[in-house]
Amino acid sequence: MAPPSLETVGDRYQHIAFGDAAVARQRITGSVVAYGAGLDTPDSGPQRVTPREVRMLTGVFAFHMATVTPSGWPYVQYRSGPTGFVHHLGGNRFGFADFRGNQQFVSVGNLETDGRVALFVADHPKKMRLKVFGRATVIDGDADPELLERLSQVADGRIAARCERSIVIDVEAFDWNCARSMVPLYTSEQVRERVQPYIDQIHQLQDRVDELERRLW
Template identity: 35%
Template sequence: MNQYASDIAFTPSVKAIQSSKGSRSVYAKVEQGYGWQTEVTTELEAFLAGMDMFYLGTANQAGQPYIQYRGGSPGFLKVVDKNTLGFADFGGNQQYITLGNLAENPKAFLFLMDYVNSRRIKIWGTARVEEANPDLINQLHDPEYPARAERAILFSIEAWDMNCPQHIHRRLPQNEILPVIHSLQEENRLLKEKMARFEKGVEPGH
């Protein structure tokens, strides 16, 4: 039984290395202070509402890890209850590595990146696949998203933490960048037309 929620990641070997590298005292204070969260908070729920992608980590029975990208409408990773998150799973390349891993090892990990605001949340827990629960799949699926939901995946939270923004390169979403690009392209087109008229000796507006 873990003494602290962060013990799910800070194993004895990790703590030993933290001690040798000089960071153990810092994390010991965190453990004894606010610590890591074990339930959905308003902060986490608000963070999820803006997410249109995340990374899902699983491992097979032998411990071989696998990371898979998941994308959907903003907020498609939904809060089911205070200990559970869920999302509709869409068809892909039919390798089924994640499903195979979860069939023999329920341990899973969510890595959530907010590239715009340089924030990240890490969530440890377990996951299970729900393929014979159409009500749940419909509950989690956004009907306006152009993909068919094949199943639902539920993630049980054991611990989560929002950590520092260090070394996160900012990336802006397409829906924010494209209007700017189109505006610049139009401005460039108008300037080229103006220059062409100027070179021909035609006054602007004539």
């Protein structure tokens, strides 16, 4: 699958996200001035991702992905893996290996019926969040084993979980949210990384105290 060529940088996020009712309320409150750029002109095509979006998507260990059920209901699933499990495949294309789960296949089944996805990606320590619209394709492992093997690799080696298929997403639009009201959250590894210098210093000071006590005796 060759990444699609992107000829334009558009305002597709506004065209996808803002329906008539939302725009009507924005006009009442005046917020359409901030959010309505591009709505008065035709959709100019996918928004081209920049290195900032690439860093965000390929640097996370988790995100939430919404798909659409055949009956039209949204279905949200938490996806996670080792840091870097989301790969940039060039252009606006990203992919990740789909792990063996509970065998319900709700997200996979939804995508095989309707490829539209919405991603919510958060970096809690930095209070950053990115919303993404895209179109996803499900590729079974035996259909493209080389792609699945590529997506199964991370910086520390190969993903330990059993990977059964690849999910490839072509980004159509994205929007960065402000940090307001976002509570910083840290993993145990991130906490350890931040406090390790203080732990090391405490050990050094304790060794110094022990040495001075030995000298006194």
